[in-house]
Amino acid sequence: MPAKRMTIKDHTAEANLFARRTVVALLIVGVMLSVLVSNLYVLQIKKFQDYQTRSNGNRIKVLPVAPNRGLIYDRKGRLLAENRPVYSLEIVPEQVEDIDGVVAELSAMLDISDDEIKDFEQSLKRVRRFKPVALRSRLSEQDVARFAAQQHRFPGVSIEARLTRFYPYADALTHVLGYVARINKKDLQKLREAGQEDNYAATHDIGKQGVERYHEDLLHGEVGYQQVEVNSQGRIIRVLDFDPPTPGQDIVLNIDIDLQMEARKALEGRRGSVVALDPRTGGVMALYSNPSYDPNLFVHGISSKDYSALLNSPDRPLINRATQGQYPPASTIKPHLALVGLEEGIIDSETTLFDRGRYQLKNVSHVWRDWKKYGHGQVDVVKSVEVSCDIFFYDLAYRLGIDRISDAMQQFGFGDYTGIDLYEESDANMPSRGWKRARHNEPWYIGDTISVGIGQSYWTATPLQLADSLMALVNKGSRYVPQIIRGNLVDDEVQLQPVKELRPIPVKNEENWDIVLDSLYGTVNREHGTARSAFSGAHYISGGKTGTAQLFSIGQDEEYEEENVAKHLRDNAMYIGYAPIDAPEIVVAVALENAGGGSSNAAPVARQIMDFHFRDRTFDSLVLNPQDAAEDNESQ
The missing domain is CATH 3.90.1310.10 (Penicillin-binding protein 2a (Domain 2))
Incomplete structure (x- = not known):
């Protein structure tokens, strides 16, 4: 077998091959370095500002x-x-x-x-x-x-x-x-x-x-x-x-802290509220609800124990009684109903009625009673307000009907929010046929209307609504939104908020305002007025209306005896008033829960508030009601 021949290496070819591979490798490295340098150029120079901003975001926070x-x-x-x-x-x-x-x-x-x-x-x-x-x-x-x-x-x-x-x-x-x-x-x-x-x-x-x-x-x-x-x-x-x-x-x-503190003092130990408004602007000068609580407890986080005590208290201090308390307005709304009766032609200044202490409709067995057992005798519209005759207003409400009463009272703001700058406000309730059907699925009865005539039945109002409605009366229909804020303080000067006016209450006969205002004057200043005793000796002349709200029904043959009634069912005492009589600058509403009669309990509180408001004021001559002044001149 022939021997295998050895291959002779071609060193020249190998050297050329190595050289070619080296050049290719160097080219690849060169290209990669070029790409790297190009990227560095883009990062460091061309997009420097963009990436610097991103970098600052990592170390700078806002x-x-x-x-x-x-x-x-x-x-x-x-x-x-x-x-x-x-x-x-x-x-x-x-x-x-x-x-x-x-x-x-x-x-x-x-x-x-x-x-x-x-x-x-x-x-x-x-x-x-x-x-x-x-x-x-x-x-x-x-x-x-x-x-x-x-x-x-x-x-x-x-x-x-x-x-x-x-x-x-x-x-x-x-x-x-x-x-x-x-x-x-x-x-x-x-x-x-x-x-x-x-x-x-x-x-x-x-x-x-x-x-x-x-x-x-x-x-x-x-x-x-x-x-x-x-x-x-x-x-x-x-x-x-x-x-x-x-x-x-x-x-x-608009709050006067001195007046507010006086309201607090007047309500000490009692559940209720005081509202004082400026009838010229609607400014809220005082608004106090008792009992109250210390708001500083909530600033740093109130303890569960303290909050439970407030939440579970039977006196309900968390409720703002002035704007959320819903009370039967009782006789405080008799002047408003008198105006409606005059406007509708149901009564006039000469209309009289004999009050025997009982009111009964034909073919109806139920008897409605006056607060005075044997009645007030012969009364007209003015005297019926002064002495707070229930019988006159039972009859007036019956003749007016609930539809006209409800529509007219809504114009005074009953059953609606006043618009005060507080979210904590109730609209209370101005009843109507539709309301009772929707709420109780029952028709409206004549007896419901008669009870509405003295501010009872389903009618409820807040003390703020009562003050607001009286403000409309003394302004002869002009209405303002009650405002707590007065303005902003800028460079030690108050930039006043605009007064918010509402649509005025229209009347057919302007003299009807005078008749109603005369009855408010008489309530405080005439011999049989229910608030006369409370304001005796005042150094200013005021007008107003008392109210006593009954909280439960009494049987036909039963007598109301306060000492035998559970405390939480005793009458609420109500009062609305204003002063001075000739140019009113303060309107006050008082509501006292389970306190008894309005003339003996709520009216003195209103007197205390007004006395304090006028404490530094002197009246050279007390301006009497024009009608009384004329009578005095005739007698002389």
């Missing part, structure tokens, strides 16, 4: 800054709601080696409760270690001083101050001002729907009731922002820019 809430003043410039500094003890966890030990020492020094320690421990689990966590809020000045003397022993622990709402008059203004409290999930949802969530990014509290809630848009202000540089852990290193927040507007109310 943080919201909460605005200071606007202050609230009364009509004379007294501060009603302010912002006070509150001191809290805060710990930065990463700066404290032995948190448990430090907490124990601080607890012994500042008497920190177990609940506060428990809340602190729970907060530690939710917060990053470089952020401060409050161990105790609302430190006293003594606590602050005590810690300051020992602060060098506690690195990572500090006292921080922030502004919180404070109400210096406490329970005297709760149902007017309301209060602020922590923003909850429901509040956040409303803010999102209104597109206001960003404006509350740094805010902890929001108005929950009263003026604080209704005028939240004025009081809150606009959020500010600060640009800060942070490290990779999110810790703030320095502040780069600051856009300050816009504080909320300071507002001035």
Whole structure:
């Protein structure tokens, strides 16, 4: 077998092959380097600004800054709601080696409760270690001083101050001002729907009731922002820019705090309310509901125990009786019905009726009784209001009918919201045929109409509605929306809110106003007027109307004896009044729950309010009612 021949290597060919491969490799490397350099050019030069902005976003944060809430003043410039500094003890966890030990020492020094320690421990689990966590809020000045003397022993622990709402008059203004409290999930949802969530990014509290809630848009202000540089852990290193927040507007109310405090004093120990309006503008000078509560309890978070006590109290202090209390208006609406009767031609100034103390319809066995057992004898429309004759108004209501009564009373605002700048308001109830059918699935009976004639049956009204309706009477039909806010405070000057007028009540005969106002004058100033005793000796002349609201039915042959009636079923005392008689500047409505007669209980409260209002006023000559002045001249 022939031997295998050895292949001779071609070194020249191999060298050429290696050279070609080297060139190809160098070209590939060159292309890749070109791509890399091109990308570096794009990143570092062409798109430098874009990527620098993105990089700054990683190390620069924009943080919201909460605005200071606007202050609230009364009509004379007294501060009603302010912002006070509150001191809290805060710990930065990463700066404290032995948190448990430090907490124990601080607890012994500042008497920190177990609940506060428990809340602190729970907060530690939710917060990053470089952020401060409050161990105790609302430190006293003594606590602050005590810690300051020992602060060098506690690195990572500090006292921080922030502004919180404070109400210096406490329970005297709760149902007017309301209060602020922590923003909850429901509040956040409303803010999102209104597109206001960003404006509350740094805010902890929001108005929950009263003026604080209704005028939240004025009081809150606009959020500010600060640009800060942070490290990779999110810790703030320095502040780069600051856009300050816009504080909320300071507002001035129509409330006179002195008059408000007098109303509080007058209702001490009694359930009820007082409303005082300026009939010239509708301004709310006083609005007090008793019992009340301290709104400061809600600012920092009320305890479950305290809230349960308020919620379950039989006196229902959480209800604003002035705007939400629904009471039978009783005889306080007799002047209004008198006007309707005059306007409809059912009665005139000469119409008389003999009151024997009983009223009965033909072929009807039921007897309606007067509050005075044997009646008032011969009465006309003016005297029937003065002595509060029930029989006259039973008959008037029967002849008018519920349809005309309901339509006319709605013009005075009964059964509707007054429009006051509070969300906490009831429209109460002005009954009608349709209402009873819808509510009780029953027809309207004649007996229902007769009871409506003295402000009973299904008719209910709030004290604010009563004051509002009296304001329409003394203004001879002109109506204004009751307003708590007076204006905004700008550079120490009050920019007044416009007076809100409603459509006036039309009448066919302007003299009918004078007849009704004469009856209100007589109620207070004539011999048999039901409020004469309450206003005896007053240094001003006023007009008004008493009312006693019966809360349960009495059998045909039964007598009402207060001492035998359960306290919660006793009559409500009502009164509406105004002064001075010739140029009214205050209208007052008083409602006292289960207090008894309006003339002996509610009218004296109204007298106390009016006396206080006119305390510094002198009247050179008391202006009598024109009719009485003429009679006096004739007698002379």
